[in-house]
Amino acid sequence: EPEVTQTPSHQVTQMGQEVILRCVPISNHLYFYWYRQILGQKVEFLVSFYNNEISEKSEIFDDQFSVERPDGSNFTLKIRSTKLEDSAMYFCASSVLEAGEAFFGQGTRLTVV
Amino acid sequence: GDSVTQMEGPVTLSEEAFLTINCTYTATGYPSLFWYVQYPGEGLQLLLKATKADDKGSNKGFEATYRKETTSFHLEKGSVQVSDSAVYFCALSGRGGSNYKLTFGKGTLLTVNP
Secondary structure (H helix, E strand, O other): OOOOEEEOOEEEEOOOOOEEEEEEOOOOOOEEEEEEEOOOOOEEEEEEEEOOEEEEEOOOOOOOEEEEOOOOOOEEEEEOOOOHHHOEEEEEEEEOOOOOOOEEOOOEEEEEO | OOEEEEOOOOEEEEOOOOEEEOEEEEOOOOOEEEEEEEOOOOOEEEEEEEOOOOOEEEEOOEEEEOEOOOOEOOEEEOOOOHHHOEEEEEEEEOOOOOOOOEEEOOOEEEEEEO
16 A cells, blocks of 8 residues: 655754755655644644645745655655754655645654754 | 644543543644544554545544534544554645645543453
């Protein structure tokens, strides 16, 4: 069964460092998303991506964040200069249709120290 | 803005007990409603959905009915199993323009004991 794959499963980084979280969406999907969940809090939408551009982003997704689909299969989330409050589980998701079922990856746990 | 409120956990039940996890929402227009489940060590999986008022979503013995009058989408199962132990998330997806992002509740941890 096709699935969304995220790497790494856990990343520890020092405050101020850049991190790149990687996702391989399901191959025929066209819409891509990043969500995050700070421990004990809600899963929050960060950004949606379609046709090689951001279609919507939340207020959380400030200039420190960027997304890219560099090679037609990977979908990455970059945090330019990590802060302690960026520590969270980050989920990638993809869907075939804009209103279709979103399939989620297993998540990357980011710990900023 | 849109929001989802679901009952606080954790919920602990014995096998074969009846399960209800309450979920209410606030949204403009006519959102689609979802329940996602996260088993230990896994990603979020869609459990069931409903796209319009009075629709009932069902899967694996779980059910939820879209109640517009009470803005609710409560999850129920008549007889839970140990394998149902997981975190359950209620979510909505707005409509209008290209806004199909999911808005989630906080999640409810369910533990089922044998």
